[in-house]
Amino acid sequence: MRLLSANPARVPPTGVHPTHPVVTLLLSLALTATPASTLSGSDSDGSAQGPPRYKGRIIAPVMSAAGADWLNRPEREKTEMPDRLLDALQIKPGMTVADVGAGIGYFSWRIARRVGAEGRVLAVEIQPEMLERLGAEMRKRNIRNVRSILGTAADPNLPAQSVDLALMVDVYHEFRHPEAMVARIRQSLKDDGRMVLVEYRGEDPTVPIRPEHKMTVKQVLLEILPMGFRLQSRLDFLPWQHVFVFVKDSAKAPGPSD
Protein backbone atom coordinates (compact mmCIF):
# COMPACT_ATOMS: atom_id res chain seq x y z
CA MET A 1 0.00 0.00 0.00
CA ARG A 2 1.35 3.44 -0.75
CA LEU A 3 -0.44 6.66 -0.08
CA LEU A 4 -0.05 9.57 -2.41
CA SER A 5 0.74 12.20 0.14
CA ALA A 6 2.42 15.56 0.20
CA ASN A 7 3.80 14.60 3.61
CA PRO A 8 6.64 12.11 3.10
CA ALA A 9 6.38 10.95 6.72
CA ARG A 10 3.01 9.42 5.86
CA VAL A 11 4.30 7.51 2.87
CA PRO A 12 5.32 3.99 3.87
CA PRO A 13 8.52 2.82 2.24
CA THR A 14 8.21 0.02 -0.26
CA GLY A 15 10.96 -2.37 -1.17
CA VAL A 16 13.05 -3.95 1.52
CA HIS A 17 15.52 -2.18 3.76
CA PRO A 18 16.92 -4.88 6.00
CA THR A 19 19.27 -3.82 8.73
CA HIS A 20 20.84 -7.11 9.67
CA PRO A 21 22.72 -9.57 7.44
CA VAL A 22 20.67 -12.58 8.59
CA VAL A 23 17.48 -10.69 7.93
CA THR A 24 18.89 -9.73 4.55
CA LEU A 25 19.42 -13.37 3.70
CA LEU A 26 16.00 -14.49 4.96
CA LEU A 27 14.27 -11.68 3.18
CA SER A 28 16.00 -12.20 -0.10
CA LEU A 29 15.13 -15.90 0.09
CA ALA A 30 11.53 -15.18 0.99
CA LEU A 31 11.07 -12.47 -1.60
CA THR A 32 12.90 -13.99 -4.52
CA ALA A 33 13.45 -17.73 -4.13
CA THR A 34 10.64 -19.63 -5.77
CA PRO A 35 10.86 -23.31 -6.55
CA ALA A 36 10.28 -23.76 -10.28
CA SER A 37 7.76 -26.49 -9.50
CA THR A 38 5.45 -24.02 -7.77
CA LEU A 39 5.22 -21.62 -10.69
CA SER A 40 3.04 -21.90 -13.70
CA GLY A 41 4.21 -20.58 -17.06
CA SER A 42 2.03 -17.49 -17.02
CA ASP A 43 2.91 -16.32 -13.52
CA SER A 44 4.51 -12.89 -13.07
CA ASP A 45 6.95 -12.00 -15.80
CA GLY A 46 9.70 -9.78 -14.43
CA SER A 47 12.26 -8.63 -16.94
CA ALA A 48 15.18 -6.25 -17.27
CA GLN A 49 12.89 -3.92 -19.25
CA GLY A 50 10.70 -2.94 -16.35
CA PRO A 51 8.76 -3.94 -13.27
CA PRO A 52 7.17 -7.39 -13.08
CA ARG A 53 3.65 -7.60 -14.47
CA TYR A 54 0.79 -10.05 -14.32
CA LYS A 55 -1.93 -9.95 -16.98
CA GLY A 56 -0.97 -6.39 -17.86
CA ARG A 57 -0.89 -5.13 -14.26
CA ILE A 58 2.30 -3.86 -12.65
CA ILE A 59 2.96 -5.90 -9.52
CA ALA A 60 3.53 -3.49 -6.62
CA PRO A 61 6.69 -3.72 -4.55
CA VAL A 62 6.33 -5.35 -1.15
CA MET A 63 5.74 -2.84 1.62
CA SER A 64 8.82 -2.79 3.81
CA ALA A 65 8.70 -3.73 7.47
CA ALA A 66 10.65 -0.50 8.03
CA GLY A 67 7.38 1.36 7.46
CA ALA A 68 5.26 -0.98 9.58
CA ASP A 69 4.16 1.69 12.07
CA TRP A 70 2.08 3.13 9.27
CA LEU A 71 -0.16 0.04 9.39
CA ASN A 72 -1.29 1.10 12.87
CA ARG A 73 -2.15 4.70 11.97
CA PRO A 74 -5.25 5.81 13.90
CA GLU A 75 -7.10 7.17 10.85
CA ARG A 76 -7.29 3.62 9.48
CA GLU A 77 -10.32 2.98 11.66
CA LYS A 78 -12.17 5.68 9.76
CA THR A 79 -10.94 4.98 6.23
CA GLU A 80 -10.92 1.17 6.41
CA MET A 81 -13.55 0.37 9.07
CA PRO A 82 -11.92 -2.91 10.19
CA ASP A 83 -14.73 -3.92 12.54
CA ARG A 84 -17.44 -3.26 9.99
CA LEU A 85 -15.50 -5.29 7.48
CA LEU A 86 -15.17 -8.23 9.87
CA ASP A 87 -18.87 -7.96 10.79
CA ALA A 88 -19.78 -8.19 7.12
CA LEU A 89 -17.59 -11.25 6.67
CA GLN A 90 -19.50 -13.01 9.46
CA ILE A 91 -16.50 -14.40 11.26
CA LYS A 92 -17.79 -16.85 13.88
CA PRO A 93 -16.37 -18.52 17.00
CA GLY A 94 -14.44 -21.68 16.18
CA MET A 95 -13.43 -20.65 12.67
CA THR A 96 -9.92 -20.97 11.26
CA VAL A 97 -9.03 -17.73 9.48
CA ALA A 98 -5.83 -17.18 7.50
CA ASP A 99 -4.66 -13.56 7.55
CA VAL A 100 -2.36 -13.73 4.53
CA GLY A 101 0.09 -10.84 4.38
CA ALA A 102 -0.80 -10.07 7.99
CA GLY A 103 1.76 -7.30 8.44
CA ILE A 104 1.93 -6.45 12.15
CA GLY A 105 -1.44 -8.03 12.84
CA TYR A 106 -3.82 -5.10 12.46
CA PHE A 107 -6.54 -7.56 11.44
CA SER A 108 -5.15 -10.67 13.18
CA TRP A 109 -5.96 -9.60 16.73
CA ARG A 110 -9.41 -8.38 15.78
CA ILE A 111 -10.15 -11.71 14.08
CA ALA A 112 -8.64 -13.66 17.00
CA ARG A 113 -11.16 -12.13 19.39
CA ARG A 114 -14.00 -13.08 17.09
CA VAL A 115 -13.01 -16.72 16.50
CA GLY A 116 -12.36 -17.19 20.23
CA ALA A 117 -10.49 -19.90 22.07
CA GLU A 118 -11.96 -22.65 19.87
CA GLY A 119 -10.86 -20.93 16.70
CA ARG A 120 -7.50 -19.80 15.38
CA VAL A 121 -5.83 -17.26 13.16
CA LEU A 122 -3.01 -18.30 10.86
CA ALA A 123 -1.01 -15.13 10.30
CA VAL A 124 1.14 -15.50 7.19
CA GLU A 125 4.00 -13.17 6.28
CA ILE A 126 7.11 -13.22 4.13
CA GLN A 127 8.93 -10.66 6.29
CA PRO A 128 10.23 -12.05 9.60
CA GLU A 129 10.34 -8.53 11.03
CA MET A 130 6.60 -8.19 10.50
CA LEU A 131 6.03 -11.49 12.30
CA GLU A 132 8.19 -10.35 15.22
CA ARG A 133 6.10 -7.21 15.57
CA LEU A 134 2.91 -9.22 15.18
CA GLY A 135 3.96 -11.63 17.95
CA ALA A 136 4.70 -8.72 20.29
CA GLU A 137 1.31 -7.20 19.51
CA MET A 138 -0.47 -10.47 20.36
CA ARG A 139 1.47 -10.86 23.62
CA LYS A 140 0.62 -7.29 24.56
CA ARG A 141 -3.06 -8.06 24.03
CA ASN A 142 -2.83 -11.48 25.70
CA ILE A 143 -4.06 -13.18 22.54
CA ARG A 144 -3.04 -16.83 22.26
CA ASN A 145 -4.91 -18.17 19.25
CA VAL A 146 -2.77 -16.56 16.53
CA ARG A 147 -0.11 -18.73 14.91
CA SER A 148 2.62 -16.99 12.92
CA ILE A 149 3.64 -18.63 9.67
CA LEU A 150 6.64 -17.57 7.60
CA GLY A 151 5.73 -18.10 3.96
CA THR A 152 7.63 -17.57 0.73
CA ALA A 153 6.72 -15.39 -2.23
CA ALA A 154 5.06 -18.43 -3.83
CA ASP A 155 3.75 -20.45 -0.89
CA PRO A 156 1.92 -19.33 2.27
CA ASN A 157 2.77 -22.65 3.97
CA LEU A 158 -0.80 -23.11 5.12
CA PRO A 159 -2.14 -26.55 6.08
CA ALA A 160 -4.33 -28.16 3.41
CA GLN A 161 -8.16 -28.19 3.62
CA SER A 162 -8.22 -26.41 6.96
CA VAL A 163 -9.14 -22.77 6.43
CA ASP A 164 -12.68 -21.33 6.61
CA LEU A 165 -11.68 -17.90 5.40
CA ALA A 166 -8.47 -16.56 3.86
CA LEU A 167 -8.31 -12.78 4.16
CA MET A 168 -5.95 -10.55 2.21
CA VAL A 169 -6.25 -6.87 3.05
CA ASP A 170 -4.17 -4.72 0.73
CA VAL A 171 -1.93 -7.65 -0.07
CA TYR A 172 -2.80 -9.48 -3.30
CA HIS A 173 -1.46 -6.70 -5.55
CA GLU A 174 1.99 -7.26 -3.94
CA PHE A 175 2.13 -10.98 -4.75
CA ARG A 176 5.18 -11.54 -6.90
CA HIS A 177 3.72 -14.93 -7.92
CA PRO A 178 -0.05 -14.50 -7.82
CA GLU A 179 -0.98 -17.81 -9.46
CA ALA A 180 1.25 -19.89 -7.21
CA MET A 181 0.09 -18.07 -4.06
CA VAL A 182 -3.59 -18.32 -4.90
CA ALA A 183 -3.28 -22.00 -5.89
CA ARG A 184 -1.77 -22.74 -2.47
CA ILE A 185 -4.39 -20.66 -0.68
CA ARG A 186 -7.07 -22.56 -2.60
CA GLN A 187 -5.61 -25.84 -1.42
CA SER A 188 -5.69 -24.60 2.17
CA LEU A 189 -9.42 -23.80 2.02
CA LYS A 190 -12.10 -26.18 3.19
CA ASP A 191 -14.61 -27.09 0.47
CA ASP A 192 -16.91 -24.27 1.57
CA GLY A 193 -14.05 -21.91 2.47
CA ARG A 194 -13.95 -18.31 1.29
CA MET A 195 -11.10 -16.20 -0.03
CA VAL A 196 -11.50 -12.46 0.50
CA LEU A 197 -9.54 -9.75 -1.27
CA VAL A 198 -9.69 -6.15 -0.07
CA GLU A 199 -8.12 -3.76 -2.56
CA TYR A 200 -8.13 0.02 -3.04
CA ARG A 201 -10.43 1.02 -5.89
CA GLY A 202 -8.41 1.36 -9.06
CA GLU A 203 -11.30 3.02 -10.89
CA ASP A 204 -11.44 5.94 -8.46
CA PRO A 205 -8.84 8.67 -9.00
CA THR A 206 -9.87 10.33 -5.72
CA VAL A 207 -8.56 7.40 -3.68
CA PRO A 208 -5.13 8.75 -2.68
CA ILE A 209 -3.11 5.63 -3.33
CA ARG A 210 -0.50 5.02 -6.03
CA PRO A 211 -1.94 3.18 -9.05
CA GLU A 212 0.09 -0.01 -8.65
CA HIS A 213 -1.32 -0.37 -5.12
CA LYS A 214 -4.92 -0.21 -6.34
CA MET A 215 -6.97 -2.68 -8.38
CA THR A 216 -10.05 -2.38 -10.57
CA VAL A 217 -12.95 -4.85 -10.38
CA LYS A 218 -12.24 -5.82 -13.97
CA GLN A 219 -8.60 -6.66 -13.27
CA VAL A 220 -9.34 -8.63 -10.09
CA LEU A 221 -11.91 -10.78 -11.89
CA LEU A 222 -9.63 -11.21 -14.90
CA GLU A 223 -6.95 -12.61 -12.60
CA ILE A 224 -8.86 -14.55 -9.94
CA LEU A 225 -11.68 -16.29 -11.83
CA PRO A 226 -9.35 -18.47 -13.96
CA MET A 227 -7.58 -19.52 -10.76
CA GLY A 228 -10.55 -21.75 -9.85
CA PHE A 229 -12.83 -19.34 -8.02
CA ARG A 230 -16.22 -17.75 -8.53
CA LEU A 231 -17.31 -14.43 -7.08
CA GLN A 232 -19.81 -15.03 -4.28
CA SER A 233 -20.30 -11.36 -3.47
CA ARG A 234 -18.74 -7.93 -3.72
CA LEU A 235 -19.19 -5.50 -0.84
CA ASP A 236 -19.01 -1.80 -1.53
CA PHE A 237 -19.51 -0.06 1.81
CA LEU A 238 -15.87 0.81 2.51
CA PRO A 239 -14.90 4.40 1.65
CA TRP A 240 -11.84 3.53 -0.43
CA GLN A 241 -11.73 -0.23 -0.95
CA HIS A 242 -13.41 -3.02 -2.88
CA VAL A 243 -14.16 -6.24 -1.01
CA PHE A 244 -14.35 -9.43 -3.07
CA VAL A 245 -15.62 -12.68 -1.56
CA PHE A 246 -14.60 -15.70 -3.64
CA VAL A 247 -15.48 -19.38 -3.22
CA LYS A 248 -14.01 -22.39 -5.00
CA ASP A 249 -15.45 -23.07 -8.42
CA SER A 250 -15.14 -26.81 -8.88
CA ALA A 251 -16.07 -26.48 -12.56
CA LYS A 252 -12.95 -24.35 -13.09
CA ALA A 253 -10.51 -26.14 -10.83
CA PRO A 254 -6.96 -25.44 -11.93
CA GLY A 255 -4.66 -28.21 -13.09
CA PRO A 256 -3.07 -31.30 -11.53
CA SER A 257 -1.28 -29.51 -8.68
CA ASP A 258 -4.65 -28.64 -7.11
Ligand SMILES: C[S@@+](CC[C@H](N)C(=O)[O-])C[C@H]1O[C@@H](n2cnc3c(N)ncnc32)[C@H](O)[C@@H]1O
Ligand atom coordinates in the same frame (compact mmCIF):
# COMPACT_ATOMS: atom_id res chain seq x y z
C1 LIG B 1 0.38 -3.30 2.81
S1 LIG B 1 0.80 -4.59 3.91
C2 LIG B 1 -0.78 -5.01 4.60
C3 LIG B 1 -0.66 -5.71 5.93
C4 LIG B 1 -2.00 -6.11 6.59
N1 LIG B 1 -2.79 -6.95 5.74
C5 LIG B 1 -2.77 -4.90 7.01
O1 LIG B 1 -3.80 -4.63 6.38
O2 LIG B 1 -2.36 -4.25 7.96
C6 LIG B 1 1.11 -5.94 2.80
C7 LIG B 1 1.80 -7.12 3.48
O3 LIG B 1 1.78 -8.26 2.62
C8 LIG B 1 2.96 -8.96 2.80
N2 LIG B 1 3.17 -9.84 1.62
C9 LIG B 1 3.47 -9.49 0.35
N3 LIG B 1 3.60 -10.60 -0.42
C10 LIG B 1 3.35 -11.67 0.39
C11 LIG B 1 3.32 -13.07 0.19
N4 LIG B 1 3.56 -13.64 -1.01
N5 LIG B 1 3.02 -13.87 1.25
C12 LIG B 1 2.77 -13.33 2.47
N6 LIG B 1 2.80 -12.00 2.73
C13 LIG B 1 3.08 -11.18 1.69
C14 LIG B 1 4.02 -7.90 2.96
O4 LIG B 1 5.16 -8.40 3.59
C15 LIG B 1 3.28 -6.85 3.79
O5 LIG B 1 3.49 -7.04 5.17
